[in-house]
Amino acid sequence: MLQSCHENIDGEFTIFCCDLQLRNLFIGKSTFNFIFIQKEEIKYVMPYKNLEEYNIEVTKDIKERYKNIIEDLGEDTSRDGLIKTPERAAKAMQFLTQGYDQDPVEILTGAMFKESYNEMVIVKDIELYSLCEHHILPFFGKVHIAYIPNGYIVGLSKLPRIVDVFARRLQVQERLTEQILDCINNTLKPQGVAVVIEASHMCMMMRGVQKQNSITTTSGFRGQFEKIETRNEFLKLIGK
Ligand SMILES: Nc1nc2c(ncn2[C@@H]2O[C@H](COP(=O)(O)OP(=O)(O)OP(=O)(O)O)[C@@H](O)[C@H]2O)c(=O)[nH]1
Numbered sequence: 001m002l003q004s005c006h007e008n009i010d011g012e013f014t015i016f017c018c019d020l021q022l023r024n025l026f027i028g029k030s031t032f033n034f035i036f037i038q039k040e041e042i043k044y045v046m047p048y049k050n051l052e053e054y055n056i057e058v059t060k061d062i063k064e065r066y067k068n069i070i071e072d073l074g075e076d077t078s079r080d081g082l083i084k085t086p087e088r089a090a091k092a093m094q095f096l097t098q099g100y101d102q103d104p105v106e107i108l109t110g111a112m113f114k115e116s117y118n119e120m121v122i123v124k125d126i127e128l129y130s131l132c133e134h135h136i137l138p139f140f141g142k143v144h145i146a147y148i149p150n151g152y153i154v155g156l157s158k159l160p161r162i163v164d165v166f167a168r169r170l171q172v173q174e175r176l177t178e179q180i181l182d183c184i185n186n187t188l189k190p191q192g193v194a195v196v197i198e199a200s201h202m203c204m205m206m207r208g209v210q211k212q213n214s215i216t217t218t219s220g221f222r223g224q225f226e227k228i229e230t231r232n233e234f235l236k237l238i239g240k
């Protein structure tokens, strides 16, 4: 029974094949060249493996473009340390922009639970890593999210997950703030939601104006958080 088959960018296959009934495990490097492992050897196979998958055609295309860029910058892509760099960079950029293919609504609705709790829920200091859409340089910092339930609570981890969905795109901090806010507001339909983002932008630190200590704060409030007392309680609880 074929469990999974992964082709890397050089067309090499890794196959994981496991017949649980017979308790035999096959693991190989090509479609036609299995290594047969007896059940006693199963202990050498990791019980958990986190696999990264990339579209081969897209990766090849981005890799070639990176090769040209690196050469245009005056480097030699055939030197030892740079041989695999175009492919690494192609994979890194696809990782950092994977949010385009993810559905934040599906993530939230996947863990909404009926509950009568109707006080403020705050998840603060969520790490943020995104890319500024003007220079394709990182901006990074913290996101603080609060909501007041309206019959439903949401799995806590889903809030950082939707931060990542919107952060792993080419972004501006203002739009990122609004997208997180609107997604929670429209999906969970709470009594209120608040989002504050504090971030440093590498395009202002490493180049351009070269300011190392400036932090940009953006915020958005919906429902109950539009009331000054509720908003102030939230800001006090996140230490602002
Ligand atoms: N509002 C906003 N601006 C951003 C964000 N990230 C980067 N920027 C700004 O985008 C602007 C782009 O301005 P341009 O004048 O077109 O680009 P530039 O010549 O590279 O500008 P400098 O960075 O000032 O050298 C810069 O002022 C950046 O600081 C963001 O998340 N929100």
Ligand SMILES: [Zn+2]
Binding pocket: 132, 133, 134, 135, 136, 137, 201, 203, 204
């Ligand atoms: Zn920028």
